[in-house]
Amino acid sequence: MKKRKQLPTRCRRALRWMAALMVLVLACHQLGAYCLTPERVLRKLEQVRHTGETEFLWRDDAPEGWDKGSLRLSGGDHVAILCLYQFSWSGGWEAGSTDYTERRADQPFSAAHYQGWGRYDRDWEKNVDYHYVFGAVEDPGVMELVIFFDAIEGGFDQTVRLTEANWIRNDSGDRFFLCALEPEVGNHSRACSVVGCYADGTMTKRLQLMGSEPRWE
Amino acid sequence: MNRRDYCAEVMANLRRVTGGERAAIRAELEAHMEDHMLALMDLGYEEELAEERMLQHMGDPAEIGRELDQQYPPHWLVLKRITIVLTVIFILLTFTDVAQILNNAGDSFWARFYPEKLMDVHHLKEVPEVVQDTDIRVQLDDVMVRVYQVALEDADAACRAYVALSCWNRNPFAEQPEIANSYFWMTPAPLWVRTSSGRNPDGGSGWLWAFRYELPVEYGDSVQLTYDAFGQTFDLTVELPWEETP
Numbered sequence A: 001m002k003k004r005k006q007l008p009t010r011c012r013r014a015l016r017w018m019a020a021l022m023v024l025v026l027a028c029h030q031l032g033a034y035c036l037t038p039e040r041v042l043r044k045l046e047q048v049r050h051t052g053e054t055e056f057l058w059r060d061d062a063p064e065g066w067d068k069g070s071l072r073l074s075g076g077d078h079v080a081i082l083c084l085y086q087f088s089w090s091g092g093w094e095a096g097s098t099d100y101t102e103r104r105a106d107q108p109f110s111a112a113h114y115q116g117w118g119r120y121d122r123d124w125e126k127n128v129d130y131h132y133v134f135g136a137v138e139d140p141g142v143m144e145l146v147i148f149f150d151a152i153e154g155g156f157d158q159t160v161r162l163t164e165a166n167w168i169r170n171d172s173g174d175r176f177f178l179c180a181l182e183p184e185v186g187n188h189s190r191a192c193s194v195v196g197c198y199a200d201g202t203m204t205k206r207l208q209l210m211g212s213e214p215r216w217e
Numbered sequence B: 001m002n003r004r005d006y007c008a009e010v011m012a013n014l015r016r017v018t019g020g021e022r023a024a025i026r027a028e029l030e031a032h033m034e035d036h037m038l039a040l041m042d043l044g045y046e047e048e049l050a051e052e053r054m055l056q057h058m059g060d061p062a063e064i065g066r067e068l069d070q071q072y073p074p075h076w077l078v079l080k081r082i083t084i085v086l087t088v089i090f091i092l093l094t095f096t097d098v099a100q101i102l103n104n105a106g107d108s109f110w111a112r113f114y115p116e117k118l119m120d121v122h123h124l125k126e127v128p129e130v131v132q133d134t135d136i137r138v139q140l141d142d143v144m145v146r147v148y149q150v151a152l153e154d155a156d157a158a159c160r161a162y163v164a165l166s167c168w169n170r171n172p173f174a175e176q177p178e179i180a181n182s183y184f185w186m187t188p189a190p191l192w193v194r195t196s197s198g199r200n201p202d203g204g205s206g207w208l209w210a211f212r213y214e215l216p217v218e219y220g221d222s223v224q225l226t227y228d229a230f231g232q233t234f235d236l237t238v239e240l241p242w243e244e245t246p
Helices: A010-031 A038-049 B003-012 B019-042 B047-058 B061-070 B074-113
Strands: A054-061 A070-076 A079-088 A092-102 A109-115 A119-121 A126-129 A131-137 A142-153 A158-162 A175-180 A189-198 A203-208 B130-140 B143-152 B159-169 B191-195 B203-207 B210-217 B222-229 B232-239
Touching: A010 B074, A038 A054, A038 A070, A038 A079, A038 A092, A054 A079, A054 A175, A070 A131, A070 A175, A079 A109, A079 A131, A092 A109, A092 A131, A109 A142, A109 A189, A109 A203, A131 A142, A131 A189, A158 A175, B003 B019, B003 B047, B003 B061, B019 B047, B074 B159, B130 B232, B143 B222, B143 B232, B159 B222, B191 B210, B210 B222
Parallel strands: none
Antiparallel strands: A054 A070, A070 A079, A079 A092, A109 A131, A119 A126, A131 A175, A142 A158, A142 A189, A189 A203, B130 B143, B143 B159, B159 B210, B191 B222, B203 B210, B222 B232
C-alpha cells in the first residue's frame, strides 16, 4: 500500500496563510518597513541621529487642522525629541515633523522650537500656526523657565513661565518640559527665546531658538 | 456500476469544494479503492469480483459525496482567500519600504567591506600623488566609524588632501546613522573635520555612510575628526602620508 500524504484541510490551509501573513507583518515591523507601534518609529528616529534610547513622556492629539496623529515628547539621557506620529493602514505608524534637542550637562537647559503644519482659517482668512517649545532642564538650580515669543510680523507676543508644576519627569527624575504656545494667527516672522531663572532671581543666558541653530546670548 | 461511475457519483455530490480540492479528493478516493481491491485480490479474489465487493463495502456514493462535502466548510475557504488578498495588498504597500531597507543594508555592506576607493572616484580635481590605505576605527555603541583611506595630491608641498570615511551600524537593517557625511547634511554638524592648521573641508563626495572629504592642507598637516553629539564623542587625528623632507 503506497503512503499517502494527509490532505491539508481548509482549516489548516487558512491557518497557514494567516500565520504567513502574521510573520510577514512582524518581519516588516522589525525591519521598520511597517511599524505597528509608535515605539518602533521612535527607535528609528533614535537610530538616525544616534541619540541613544528614549522613552515617551507626554502625548496629545495633533492640533486642529493638522493631519490626524499624536504629538509625543520623548526623552533620554542625551536628547529630547518632539514628533508627530501618524498612523495609516497603508503605511503603519510613521513619523511626521520631528525635532531633536541635545541635552548637555554643561548647559543650564536645552530647548528647541517646533512648528508643525499650520492651517488656513476661512473666517479670519489667515494662516493659523501652532508653536511648541520643548527641552530639558539640566541645572538643578534653575527653578523656572521663561519663554518669549516675539511676533515680528503679524500675530501677537507671548510670554510663558514654566515652573515646577510644568516639569515632565522621567523615571530618573530628569526634568523635561513642553510648552504649547497659543495659536498664532497671521504671523509671518517671529523670534523665540528661553531664559532660565534661579531661586535667588538671577538668570541664565538667553537661548535663541530661531535661525539655523539655537545659540546662546 | 464500476469504479469510474462510483467516483463520478461521489464527485457529483461535492458542491462546496474548489477545483484543486476536487482533484485531490478524486485522487484520494481512487487510491483508496485501488488499495481495497488489491487487498481483496491478494486474498484470491478475481479482479471483477474484488471491484464488486469493494464497491459494496464502500456504500452509497451519494451519501459518501454528501459526507465528504460536509468536511469542507465555506468559512475557512473564505478566510483563506481574504488572507491571501490581504497578504498581496500588504506586500504591495510595503514593497517600496522593504526595498529601501534592503538597499540600505546593501549600502551598509559596501560601506563596511568595500567602500569606494579614492582612485575610483572619477571627479577628483587632481589625481593624488600618494594614496594610503588606513584602518582607523572608533566604535559608538552599535555604530563603527572608520577612516579607510587618505591621499595627497602632492606629498611634499601644500596641496589638497583627501580623507575617506565610512560608517555602518552593526545591524545592517537599522536606520543608518548620519555621521560620516556631515559636510552637506546636518546643521549643526556633529562631525567636525579640520586640518591641524585650522582649515575646513572645501569639498567632498559620497553618500550618507561613506564620504570623502577634500581639504586644503599645508605641508605636515594632519586632519582632526571630532564628533560630539548626544553623549557620544570621539577625537581622531589622522596623519597624512607626507614625504619626510620637502
